[in-house]
Amino acid sequence: MERFLYLEIANLLATCYEWGERDVCAILSENKVVGLSNGALAGGVTLGMSKSRAMSQLDHLEFYPRDPKKEARIASTVAEALEGVSPYFRYIDVTSSYLPYRAVMRYFKEPGALIHSIRETLSQLEISEGRRIADGDIFIGIADGLIAAKAASFRNLIIQRDASQKFLESLPVTVLGDDDVIDMLIRLGISTVGDFVHMDLxxxxxxxxxxxxxxxxMAHGQRTYPPRFSPPPGGGKVSFVADSPLVGYEQVVFSQIPxxxxEVAKLRDVGLMATSVEISISTTRSNSRRSWSLFSGFDERSIAERIIWQLQGMEEHVEGSSAWEGINGWQVEFLDVVGKIGIQMDLFGSLKAPPELTVRAANRAETILGVNSVCVPYVKGARLPIDTVGFSRWQEYWQESSSRPRGHLGKSSFYRVSVDQRADDPPWPxxxxxxxxxxxxxDSQFVKVTSLTGEVVRVNSRGGVLLPPSRVxxxxxxxxVEDFxxxxxxHQRWWNGDSEQRFARLLVLLDDGTAHILLTHNGLWYLEASYD
Amino acid sequence: MQTHPELAASVQKGLENFSESKILPTCERLQDALKGISIRRGSTVVVHALPASGGYTLLSLLLVEPSLEGIYSAVLGLGDYNFSLAAHLGADLSRVVTIDPKLKFSERELAQAAFALLDGFGVVVISGGIASLNSPRFSAKARQKGATLVVVENSSSLQGISYRIKADLRLFVARSSWRLSNSVSSGILTEGEITVQVLGRMEHRPGRQAS
Incomplete structure (x- = not known):
């Protein structure tokens, strides 16, 4: 099995902000902490912690959003430094990358020498003014197969050849992925990879x-990630050359999506998809070449996203906007191509396929507003009215409805439930x-609900009101208030401290004939919804 | 000269279809509320919505029939609109697109997107704020592409109603009072009827060609 080196730089996103030693700050993404200041680390907050847990550790913790532009610049700085060690690094996201070990085996005879070289390079790297990556934030693992290498990196381990399977079996089953099947395995009591491999095929x-x-x-170590193939003859490269250097690039990149x-369709027609691409970009000042990986498979949108990330990194690298004169062109080359699984084409296509003009108009709107901005609403079960409507990405919708196989097999709820099935969902208690x-x-709209005596109406813990509402x-x-x-x-999600919600709801009919749903929490009243 | 009756019927049917294709399909309930007035494709319709007066119900009714007949609609700039009402009234939401409400865009950006959507969507619903950025251009594009532009003008009071958008059809909505239902199983509220007052520059009644 192929051997890999996996590199994870923890807390790299924190370098986006100029925090002092005493600042107690954290970067938040999807309600999880993804970056921390030294002060916050010392206070016991850790990466991956939920917002509420982090606040329970440090109540004066300040939260900051992610900064994609600065992240792109940092990723670019790190990638340039790593290129000095090996040009064969492949980047998964800002903080994670991997290296096929065979690519550097001849030069670095010993794995230790390779790890030492990476650590030394990164430790000397100045991310921003005077800021460097701490050695303790660099996690490197080497093992047979990418899954084992990633798991090994958590503990900075080098797993000897042929010992990876035993190592893998000792790990929790979550190292294999994060989806419904894994959740079900855990619920069934299959908690380690070892438990799983002993099941009957x-x-x-x-x-x-x-x-x-x-x-x-994967648990048996029989596949690192799906087996690789070569791109079909005549396929595998897309180039763009600008007539004159382009300064604004986002719209140009999107215009190249067709x-x-x-190219993605050529692969798809022979049952393949690309999991690694190399993007080479030439600008008036510099050139950049980087390999990107997406194990669920690249489609045209995800490739366009990577081109933009890479360009953002290059642009941010240039000091002052005047120095950025523009891009001359780029080339995308498919590196790893694997067999596509789980795609069933409709025999006669779908009757619900949107017309070509509609698809073009929606794609054009998305080009203006950004990736995944246009979506299709669907009704789902929920206690909060705001949660009763979900939004599927337009790109996924029209590809699905046009019977085009999906390029990106992400963890989208859209693919698990078809539009028609969702509408038939049973009622939600x-x-x-x-x-x-x-x-x-x-956005919470405060209202004041008062009784006849003018006091604010309060709801007790048993759901009763001492004084009935009279005015809003x-x-x-x-x-x-005419009636209520x-x-x-x-009281929902009581089993999960982070997302637990407890409030009371009141439906009021007012003297102007209107009806509203009000919500009270901690003695305050909000307008939740209106019947219009 | 005598005309063959079957041929005459066929020509008449063809003319009716041609005329109908110029009219946006509307559900029965909306037809009742509009009292026989049709909405032409390519027209600009302004819905004046006072708080909880039925403007959003009218909007939901507008989406129902086009979605069932395969016409795609887009809704932009109405962050508080609950699409489940349209589904409840019978709309096929798979033919409705919107902008991810978690993402924040300026009205100018949304106006650009709405302008692009008019190229391929049969109904484009936008807020008054978006339309006011360049309403003549929006109306011209809708007319050119045969798309129905629906502008939802929210006003907090009758005095605050704005007439800044030029419209082919102006709909003022009022509804009778909501009442508590006798049984929760049939819904917690008994819905009152909505009534629509129409002001139009281009009223189109069946059998009468609008100028």
């Missing part, structure tokens, strides 16, 4: 289907009964 196939078999092969889509309110307010003060005026229903207590 027929049982795995019957119970977990194609994905189960894929995980089973060209990329043609605790949700607001029909009719649904026409307006649901995302909105931002547009005060209305008298409730309050209902809502």
């Amino acid at each position: 027929a049982d795995v196939s019957a119970r977990f289907g194609a994905r189960g078999l894929e995980l089973f092969e 060209k990329l889509a043609d 605790g949700s607001i009964p029909d009719p649904p309110p026409a307006r649901v307010f995302r 003060e909105f931002s547009w005026g005060t209305r008298r 229903l409730g309050p209902w207590l809502v």
Whole structure:
């Protein structure tokens, strides 16, 4: 099995901000901490912690958003430095990359020498003014297969040849992935890879289907990631050459998506997809070549995203906007191509396929607003009215409805449930009964609910009101309450401390004939939704 | 000269189809509310929505029939609109697109996107704020592409109603009071009827060609 080196630079995103030693700050992404200042680290906050847990550790912790532009610059700086060690590094995201060990085996005879060289290079690297990567933040693992190498990097281990399988079996089953099948394995009590590999192949196939078999092969070390093939003859490269240097590049990259889509389609037609691409970019000042990996398979959009990330990194690297004169062109080359699995084409296509003009118009809107901005709403079960509508990406929708196989097999809920099935979802206990309110307010709108005596109405822990509501003060005026229903207590996700919610809901009918749903939490009242 | 009756019927049917293709399909409930007035494709419709007066219900009704007949709609700039109401009233949401509400865009950016969507969508719904950036251009593009532009003008009071957008059809919506339902199983509220007052520069009634 192929041997890999996996590199993870922890807390690299923290270098986006100029924090002092005493600052207690964290970068938050999807409610998880992804970057920390030294002060926050010393206070016991760790990477990956949820926002509420981090705040329970340090109540004065300040949160900052991710900064994609600075991240692109940092990733570019790190990539340039690593190129000095080996040009064969492949980048998964800003903090993670891997290296096929055979590519450097002849030069670095010993794995120790390679690791030493990487550590030395990164430690000497000045990310921003005077800021360097701490040696303790560099995690490197070497093992047979990428899964084992990644797991080895958590503990800075070099797993000897032929010992990777034993090592893998000692690890939790989550090292194989993060999806529904893994969740189910854990719920069934199969917590380690070792437990999983001792299952019967027929049982795995019957119970977990194609994905189960894929995980089973990964657990047995029979596949690093899916087996590789060569791109079909005449395919595998897309080039763009600008007539004159281009300064604004986002729209130009998106305009090249059809060209990329043609190349992706060529692979798809022979049952393949690309998992690694090399993007070479030439600008008026510098050139950049980098390999990117996406194990779920690249499609035209994800390739375009990588081109933009790489360009952002190059642009940010240039001091002052005047020094950035523009790009001359780029080339995308498919490096690793694997067999596509789990795609079933419709025999006659789908009747729901949107017309070509509609697809073009929506794609054009997405070019203006950015990747994944256009979406298709669908109804789903939820207790909060705001959660009763989910949004699927337009790109996934039209590719699915046009019977085009999906390029990106991401963890999107859209693919697990078809549009029609979602509409038939059974009722959700605790949700607001029909009719649904026409307006649901995302931003909290404070209202004042008072009784006849003018006191603010309070709901006790048993869901009772001592004084019935008499008036509601909105931002547009005060209305008298004609009738009301409730309050209902809502206590949801009580099993998860981070997302637990407890509040009471009241439906009020007002003297102007309107109906609203109000919500109270910690003694304050909010307008949650309006029947319009 | 005598005309063959079958041929005459066929020509008449063809003319009716041609006329119907110029009209946006609307559901029965909306037809009742509009009192026989049709919405032409390529027209600009302004829905004046006072708080909780039924403007968003009217918008949902507007989306129902086009979505069932395969016409795609786009809704932009109405962050508080609940699409589940349209689904509840019978719309096929798979033919409706919107902008991810978690992403924040300026009205100018949304206006550019709406302008692009008019190229391929049968119904484009935008807020008054977006339309006011360049309403003549929007209306001209809608007319050119045969798309129906629906502008939702939110006003907090009758005095605050704005007439800044030039419209072919102006809809003022009012609804009778909501009442608590007798049984929760049939829904917590009994919906009142919505009534629509129409002001139009280009009213189109069946059998009468609008100028």
